[in-house]
Amino acid sequence: xxxxxxxxxxxxxxxxxxxxxxxxxxxxxxxxxxxxxxxxxxxxxxxxxxxxxxxxxxxxxxxxxxxxxxxxxxxxxxxxxxxxxxxxxxxxxxxxxxxxxxxxxxxxxxxxxxx
Amino acid sequence: xxxxxxxxxxxxxxxxxxxxxxxxxxxxxxxxxxxxxxxxxxxxxxxxxxxxxxxxxxxxxxxxxxxxxxxxxxxxxxxxxxxxxxxxxxxxxxxxxxxxxxxxxxxxxxxxxxxx
Numbered sequence: 001x002x003x004x005x006x007x008x009x010x011x012x013x014x015x016x017x018x019x020x021x022x023x024x025x026x027x028x029x030x031x032x033x034x035x036x037x038x039x040x041x042x043x044x045x046x047x048x049x050x051x052x053x054x055x056x057x058x059x060x061x062x063x064x065x066x067x068x069x070x071x072x073x074x075x076x077x078x079x080x081x082x083x084x085x086x087x088x089x090x091x092x093x094x095x096x097x098x099x100x101x102x103x104x105x106x107x108x109x110x111x112x113x114x115x
Numbered sequence: 116x117x118x119x120x121x122x123x124x125x126x127x128x129x130x131x132x133x134x135x136x137x138x139x140x141x142x143x144x145x146x147x148x149x150x151x152x153x154x155x156x157x158x159x160x161x162x163x164x165x166x167x168x169x170x171x172x173x174x175x176x177x178x179x180x181x182x183x184x185x186x187x188x189x190x191x192x193x194x195x196x197x198x199x200x201x202x203x204x205x206x207x208x209x210x211x212x213x214x215x216x217x218x219x220x221x222x223x224x225x226x227x228x229x230x231x
């Protein structure tokens with residue numbers, strides 16, 4: 001595996017379910033990000049982790065719970081979601097931490113549908 | 116506050132036409148970085164170019180070229196002789212030095228359709 005991988009690619013869940021999204025980067029990067037991409041809305045930054053430490057929580061509801069056990073893995077735990085949470089969830093990583101000039105490397109995303 | 120505006124929601128061209136994607140940004144920081152990313156139907160955003168606020172030189176990479184003008188706060192992207200494989204959503208993004216990569220702001224994106 002190379003680059004940034006995300007599993008599952010597609011997920012359908014009910015509002016009472018609990019599920020997790022997984023992201024893994026094989027690039028040796030130190031920073032990892034979760035973004036939400038909804039139809040007709042700009043890409044929204046959700047969380048940033050730098051060397052496993054959360055450095056940014058962009059006012060995300062508590063029904064989204066991130067976990068970063070090491071610099072290569074990032075999870076997004078989901079519980080009691082709402083239909084408006086249906087979106088494409090993108091994971092990204094960047095070298096040398098979330099420095100302003102670093103480009104980000106993205107995974108293919110998880111398409112989440114909440115019924 | 117930082118902001119990125121991509122006024123063109125969708126553009127449709129015929130193959131071999133040239134097309135320019137507009138990007139206008141707002142920032143109060145004097146040091147910042149601008150990016151363009153491409154999102155093909157497969158979903159992942161792919162980095163295309165980075166520009167820092169002190170370098171206004173235009174750049175050309177194959178069929179792609181970028182025009183950075185601080186006077187108009189614009190960072191436009193031109194594809195010359197477009198191809199069907201260029202069909203994608205293109206995002207312009209801004210990152211301020213003072214907020215670091217924590218706050219990279221993306222524009223809403225421009226969806227480009229290139230018809231054969």
